[in-house]
Amino acid sequence: MAIQIGQAQPPVIHERLQVTVDDTALDIAVVRREGDLVPILFLHGWGSTKEDYIDIGLNKAFHGRPFIAYDAPGCGKTVCGDLSKPNIEFLVSTAEVVLQHLKVKRFHLVGHSMGGLTGLELANRIPHAVVSFINVKGNLAAEDCFITRQIFDHPEKDLQKFFDSFIERTLQSPFYASGIYAAGIRDRVRPEAIKGIFESMVDHSDNGDLISKFTSALFPRMFMFGEQHATLTYLPKLASKGVQLAEIPGAGHFPMYSNPVAMWDAIWKFLNKVELD
Numbered sequence: 001m002a003i004q005i006g007q008a009q010p011p012v013i014h015e016r017l018q019v020t021v022d023d024t025a026l027d028i029a030v031v032r033r034e035g036d037l038v039p040i041l042f043l044h045g046w047g048s049t050k051e052d053y054i055d056i057g058l059n060k061a062f063h064g065r066p067f068i069a070y071d072a073p074g075c076g077k078t079v080c081g082d083l084s085k086p087n088i089e090f091l092v093s094t095a096e097v098v099l100q101h102l103k104v105k106r107f108h109l110v111g112h113s114m115g116g117l118t119g120l121e122l123a124n125r126i127p128h129a130v131v132s133f134i135n136v137k138g139n140l141a142a143e144d145c146f147i148t149r150q151i152f153d154h155p156e157k158d159l160q161k162f163f164d165s166f167i168e169r170t171l172q173s174p175f176y177a178s179g180i181y182a183a184g185i186r187d188r189v190r191p192e193a194i195k196g197i198f199e200s201m202v203d204h205s206d207n208g209d210l211i212s213k214f215t216s217a218l219f220p221r222m223f224m225f226g227e228q229h230a231t232l233t234y235l236p237k238l239a240s241k242g243v244q245l246a247e248i249p250g251a252g253h254f255p256m257y258s259n260p261v262a263m264w265d266a267i268w269k270f271l272n273k274v275e276l277d
Contacts, residue, residue, distance in 0.1 A: 009064070010034045012057040019097045021073075024085045028070050028098065029077035033057060035066035038131050038275070040108045042069040043095065043115030043122075045136075045254075046147065046197060047185045049076035052112065052256045061268040068107075070098060072114070074193025083192035087200035091118045092125060105129060108271055112136035113147075113253065114197065117204060124213050132220040132274045134267055137253055139205045140214060140223075141234055147253075148205075151198035159191040175228055175252030215241035220274045224266060226251030226258065244270065 010033055017028040031050050032039075042053040050069035056062050071078035073094055074086040095118060099107070108131050111119030116138015123130045139145065150169070156162035163186075170182040204210065211234055214221065223238050224246040239245055246266040251258035 010066075012054075017070075017098065017101055019094075019101060021093050021097055022085060022090055024073075024090075025081035026073055026094065026097075027079040028073075028094070030068065030070040030098070031057075032068040032102070033066050035064055037065055038106055038108055039066035039068055039104060040110055040271075041095070041099065041104070041119075042067060043091075043109070043111035043119050044069070044072065044075070045113030045115050046075070046201075047181060047189050048112070048254075049188050051076075053110070055260065055264070059264055059268075061264065068098065068102060068104070072118075074190050074197060076188055080190070080193070083190050084196060086193045087196040088114075088117060088121060088204050089200070091197075092121045095119075095122050096126070099129070106131055108132045108134075108274075110134045110136065110267065111138055112256070113138060114201060117201060117210070120210060120214055121204070121208075123217060123219070127217060127219065130217075130219050132222075132271065133217065134222045134224060134270060135214065136224045136255065136263075137226070137229060139201055140210045142206050143233065145202050145205050148198040148201040151195060152202065159194055163189070163191045163194060175254075176226065176250065177252060177254040177257035180257050181254055211237065214238070215243060220244075220270075220277075222246055222266070222270045224248060224255065224263070226253060226255050228252035246270070 012033050015030050017030055019026050031054055044052045049071050053069045056067050072091055073080040106129050109119045116135040123133055167182050170178050222244040226248050230247055248255040248259050248262045255263040
């Protein structure tokens with residue numbers, strides 16, 4: 001369906017969904033927009049929130065594009081009845097429940113970091129529903145665990161103390177936008193959810209055969225990464241298997257903070273090509 005730029009936009013909806021996942025009550029904070037085009041499901045990274053993507057509602061390139069973003073369990077404004085439950089499998093099941101609740105049958109998928117790994121496992125579970133997948137530096141191999149492996153490299157029984165030390169280490173990180181990320185992370189993460197998520201992400205990255213899952217998928221795929229990640233050893237393999245690579249200049253792990261203009265432009269061009277082909 002062609003959308004005219006002068007056409008009125010459906011409103012951006014902020015709502016809460018009360019659902020149950022794995023016998024755990026969730027009160028999920030959602031932001032979305034309805035429309036007739038294929039929607040985009042956005043999955044944020046650990047320590048981030050749905051607001052990483054909310055500017056799509058203001059971006060003229062995405063005029064008429066429906067979207068869904070929500071705070072993952074353990075993050076943002078979402079309330080999780082048992083904070084020991086969140087891990088990658090739980091996050092995948094949460095995404096499925098959100099899609100079912102909103103009656104979404106087909107969607108474009110964009111996931112960053114933890115959201116990229118969640119998205120990959122979601123796409124592997126329901127590949128028929130995924131029109132395309134933009135993986136924004138989601139975990140694909142052991143080398144991607146520079147954040148999550150800290151749960152093993154800097155062991156601490158007190159999760160609040162671990163969190164405090166994690167923030168201090170992040171503030172000293174040489175990656176673009178680490179300061180902005182660290183400054184707000186206390187408001188975006190429940191410390192009780194750290195252990196399950198981090199350990200699960202490391203296990204999937206080390207043992208989950210993630211590159212094969214990503215490269216063997218039949219839908220169009222893009223792997224987006226900041227210029228500081230241009231040395232990732234698996235990038236040539238992704239390209240050789242038909243994955244489009246998008247390097248974002250002036251960015252590290254967080255292109256949405258360091259260079260959002262380039263990030264949104266790459267997303268728009270990819271989706272536009274997918275839908276025209």
